[in-house]
Amino acid sequence: MKRYFLIATLACVGIGSMALNAQQGRMAQIVPPQATVHKEGDIPLNVVNELIEAKSIRSQTVILSQTFLKAGARSPHHNHPEEELIVVISGRLRAMTPDGDVIMEPGDVYVIESYAEHQVVALEDTFMVEAFGPGRVVGAP
Numbered sequence: 001m002k003r004y005f006l007i008a009t010l011a012c013v014g015i016g017s018m019a020l021n022a023q024q025g026r027m028a029q030i031v032p033p034q035a036t037v038h039k040e041g042d043i044p045l046n047v048v049n050e051l052i053e054a055k056s057i058r059s060q061t062v063i064l065s066q067t068f069l070k071a072g073a074r075s076p077h078h079n080h081p082e083e084e085l086i087v088v089i090s091g092r093l094r095a096m097t098p099d100g101d102v103i104m105e106p107g108d109v110y111v112i113e114s115y116a117e118h119q120v121v122a123l124e125d126t127f128m129v130e131a132f133g134p135g136r137v138v139g140a141p
Helices: 002-029
Strands: 045-049 053-058 064-069 082-088 093-097 100-104 109-112 119-122 126-133
Touching: 082 093
Parallel strands: none
Antiparallel strands: 045 053, 053 064, 064 126, 082 109, 082 126, 093 100, 093 119
Protein backbone atom coordinates (compact mmCIF):
# COMPACT_ATOMS: atom_id res chain seq x y z
CA MET A 1 0.00 0.00 0.00
CA LYS A 2 2.83 2.38 0.89
CA ARG A 3 4.41 1.68 -2.50
CA TYR A 4 1.21 2.71 -4.33
CA PHE A 5 0.97 5.85 -2.20
CA LEU A 6 4.59 6.71 -3.03
CA ILE A 7 4.02 6.13 -6.75
CA ALA A 8 0.83 8.24 -6.69
CA THR A 9 2.62 11.03 -4.83
CA LEU A 10 5.52 11.03 -7.30
CA ALA A 11 3.07 11.07 -10.22
CA CYS A 12 1.21 14.07 -8.75
CA VAL A 13 4.47 15.93 -8.15
CA GLY A 14 5.58 15.17 -11.71
CA ILE A 15 2.28 16.30 -13.23
CA GLY A 16 2.28 19.44 -11.07
CA SER A 17 5.82 20.23 -12.13
CA MET A 18 4.91 19.81 -15.82
CA ALA A 19 1.86 22.06 -15.38
CA LEU A 20 3.96 24.72 -13.67
CA ASN A 21 6.55 24.62 -16.45
CA ALA A 22 3.81 24.88 -19.08
CA GLN A 23 2.27 27.87 -17.27
CA GLN A 24 5.66 29.59 -17.02
CA GLY A 25 6.17 29.00 -20.76
CA ARG A 26 2.81 30.57 -21.55
CA MET A 27 3.54 33.55 -19.31
CA ALA A 28 6.87 34.11 -21.08
CA GLN A 29 4.92 34.53 -24.35
CA ILE A 30 2.64 37.26 -22.97
CA VAL A 31 3.73 40.79 -23.77
CA PRO A 32 3.78 42.81 -20.55
CA PRO A 33 1.32 45.71 -20.42
CA GLN A 34 2.63 49.21 -21.06
CA ALA A 35 1.92 52.55 -19.39
CA THR A 36 2.68 55.45 -21.74
CA VAL A 37 2.52 59.23 -21.31
CA HIS A 38 1.64 61.27 -24.40
CA LYS A 39 2.70 64.89 -24.05
CA GLU A 40 0.03 67.34 -25.22
CA GLY A 41 2.31 68.91 -27.83
CA ASP A 42 3.04 65.50 -29.37
CA ILE A 43 -0.59 64.50 -29.92
CA PRO A 44 -1.54 65.20 -33.56
CA LEU A 45 -4.25 67.77 -34.20
CA ASN A 46 -7.13 66.68 -36.43
CA VAL A 47 -8.92 69.65 -37.99
CA VAL A 48 -12.35 68.22 -38.77
CA ASN A 49 -13.63 71.50 -40.24
CA GLU A 50 -13.43 75.22 -39.48
CA LEU A 51 -15.51 74.69 -36.31
CA ILE A 52 -14.12 71.43 -34.88
CA GLU A 53 -10.60 70.37 -33.89
CA ALA A 54 -9.62 67.28 -31.93
CA LYS A 55 -6.58 65.52 -30.49
CA SER A 56 -7.13 61.79 -30.03
CA ILE A 57 -5.22 58.98 -28.36
CA ARG A 58 -6.07 55.30 -28.77
CA SER A 59 -5.37 52.46 -26.36
CA GLN A 60 -6.31 48.85 -27.05
CA THR A 61 -9.99 49.37 -26.16
CA VAL A 62 -10.53 53.10 -25.57
CA ILE A 63 -10.22 56.27 -27.64
CA LEU A 64 -9.84 59.53 -25.74
CA SER A 65 -10.38 62.77 -27.62
CA GLN A 66 -9.73 66.33 -26.49
CA THR A 67 -12.20 68.22 -28.68
CA PHE A 68 -12.61 71.96 -29.24
CA LEU A 69 -15.88 73.16 -30.77
CA LYS A 70 -16.35 76.76 -31.87
CA ALA A 71 -19.76 78.29 -31.17
CA GLY A 72 -22.29 76.90 -33.64
CA ALA A 73 -20.43 73.62 -34.27
CA ARG A 74 -22.83 70.73 -34.60
CA SER A 75 -22.23 67.00 -34.67
CA PRO A 76 -24.43 65.04 -37.06
CA HIS A 77 -27.42 63.26 -35.56
CA HIS A 78 -25.92 59.77 -35.37
CA ASN A 79 -25.25 56.56 -33.45
CA HIS A 80 -22.38 54.07 -33.28
CA PRO A 81 -21.58 50.72 -31.67
CA GLU A 82 -19.06 52.21 -29.24
CA GLU A 83 -20.15 53.62 -25.92
CA GLU A 84 -19.27 57.30 -25.52
CA LEU A 85 -18.78 59.64 -22.59
CA ILE A 86 -18.55 63.41 -23.07
CA VAL A 87 -17.32 65.69 -20.28
CA VAL A 88 -17.65 69.45 -20.78
CA ILE A 89 -14.50 71.17 -19.54
CA SER A 90 -15.40 74.73 -20.57
CA GLY A 91 -18.20 76.33 -22.56
CA ARG A 92 -21.74 75.04 -23.06
CA LEU A 93 -23.32 72.36 -25.24
CA ARG A 94 -26.86 71.47 -26.16
CA ALA A 95 -27.14 67.69 -25.95
CA MET A 96 -30.03 66.34 -27.96
CA THR A 97 -31.51 63.17 -26.51
CA PRO A 98 -34.70 61.19 -27.15
CA ASP A 99 -36.07 62.75 -23.94
CA GLY A 100 -35.38 66.31 -25.12
CA ASP A 101 -32.54 68.81 -25.21
CA VAL A 102 -30.30 69.33 -22.19
CA ILE A 103 -27.88 72.23 -21.73
CA MET A 104 -24.49 70.95 -20.58
CA GLU A 105 -22.06 73.11 -18.62
CA PRO A 106 -18.54 72.49 -17.24
CA GLY A 107 -18.40 69.27 -15.25
CA ASP A 108 -21.51 67.77 -16.83
CA VAL A 109 -21.18 64.28 -18.32
CA TYR A 110 -23.17 62.90 -21.27
CA VAL A 111 -23.31 59.08 -21.19
CA ILE A 112 -24.19 57.60 -24.57
CA GLU A 113 -24.82 53.87 -24.73
CA SER A 114 -24.15 51.76 -27.80
CA TYR A 115 -26.38 52.68 -30.75
CA ALA A 116 -28.18 55.50 -28.89
CA GLU A 117 -29.12 58.36 -31.23
CA HIS A 118 -27.41 61.58 -30.17
CA GLN A 119 -26.17 64.99 -31.26
CA VAL A 120 -24.46 68.01 -29.68
CA VAL A 121 -24.40 71.69 -30.62
CA ALA A 122 -21.86 74.14 -29.19
CA LEU A 123 -23.73 77.13 -27.77
CA GLU A 124 -20.40 78.88 -27.25
CA ASP A 125 -16.74 77.95 -27.74
CA THR A 126 -16.52 74.62 -25.90
CA PHE A 127 -13.70 72.34 -24.84
CA MET A 128 -14.77 68.79 -24.05
CA VAL A 129 -13.20 65.40 -23.51
CA GLU A 130 -14.76 62.38 -25.22
CA ALA A 131 -14.05 58.74 -24.42
CA PHE A 132 -15.11 55.94 -26.74
CA GLY A 133 -14.94 52.35 -25.55
CA PRO A 134 -16.05 48.99 -26.73
CA GLY A 135 -19.79 48.68 -26.90
CA ARG A 136 -22.22 45.85 -27.02
CA VAL A 137 -22.45 43.67 -30.08
CA VAL A 138 -25.88 43.60 -31.68
CA GLY A 139 -27.52 40.25 -31.00
CA ALA A 140 -25.22 39.40 -28.07
CA PRO A 141 -26.80 38.72 -24.68
